[in-house]
Amino acid sequence: MRSRQGRRRLALAAACLASVAAGTACTAPAAPQPADTARPADAVPTDIPEELMAPPATSLTGQGDAEPGEGGARATKWGPLSAADQDLIRKVRLATLWEMTIAQEAIQRGDSARVREISREISAQHHDLDEKARDLAQKLDVRLPVRPTEDQQRWMADISGRSGRDYDVTYVKWLRLAHGQIFGLIGQVRGSTQNTLVRTFAETCNAAVLNHQRLLESTGLAGPEAFPDPPEV
Numbered sequence: 001m002r003s004r005q006g007r008r009r010l011a012l013a014a015a016c017l018a019s020v021a022a023g024t025a026c027t028a029p030a031a032p033q034p035a036d037t038a039r040p041a042d043a044v045p046t047d048i049p050e051e052l053m054a055p056p057a058t059s060l061t062g063q064g065d066a067e068p069g070e071g072g073a074r075a076t077k078w079g080p081l082s083a084a085d086q087d088l089i090r091k092v093r094l095a096t097l098w099e100m101t102i103a104q105e106a107i108q109r110g111d112s113a114r115v116r117e118i119s120r121e122i123s124a125q126h127h128d129l130d131e132k133a134r135d136l137a138q139k140l141d142v143r144l145p146v147r148p149t150e151d152q153q154r155w156m157a158d159i160s161g162r163s164g165r166d167y168d169v170t171y172v173k174w175l176r177l178a179h180g181q182i183f184g185l186i187g188q189v190r191g192s193t194q195n196t197l198v199r200t201f202a203e204t205c206n207a208a209v210l211n212h213q214r215l216l217e218s219t220g221l222a223g224p225e226a227f228p229d230p231p232e233v
């Protein structure tokens with residue numbers, strides 16, 4: 001009686017002969033590929049769509065909208081507030097909307113004890129960042145987003161739709177990518193802002209994001225698929 005492996009080889013040989021007779025190439029069957037419901041994209045969008053933003057208010061500070069000055073900055077009692085300053089506040093808030101939520105889920109659903117452990121710290125720090133961003137927005141009269149972008153929602157669905165080790169690997173991949181992409185904006189604002197509140201906020205963000213990167217990499221799950229292409233020099 002032929003073995004199962006032998007029968008497979010005979011079947012493949014027969015298929016190859018048929019392919020040759022038909023004038024087509026003979027190749028082994030392709031291995032099934034895992035479904036991927038998400039795609040790499042900018043975790044920090046260039047422009048935040050209006051539909052993601054909170055409704056306009058007459059004024060969050062009671063002072064009314066100040067006229068922007070040179071370079072788009074407007075005066076505050078803590079120093080000029082530039083467009084980049086406001087962008088950082090909005091995008092940190094945008095990041096917490098999905099990263100804090102998915103980290104809270106991973107506390108319960110993470111397959112490894114390490115993923116569940118780091119998710120507690122990531123969730124807590126994002127909660128703190130979110131409070132700081134909302135407090136800053138109130139003081140500086142900055143409108144904030146109220147829900148994640150489509151790409152961020154897609155990443156959440158991609159993570160939530162998996163289980164076991166695949167859940168952990170996908171979770172680490174998307175969070176690591178998102179944290180890496182906001183570093184550039186944080187550094188730009190930290191080096192350019194003249195607003196004392198924003199400068200302190202940028203320092204806090206930088207420390208938190210770097211810590212989260214280290215935590216995610218400490219899981220041992222940040223393999224080649226978790227690294228984006230290096231920037232062009």
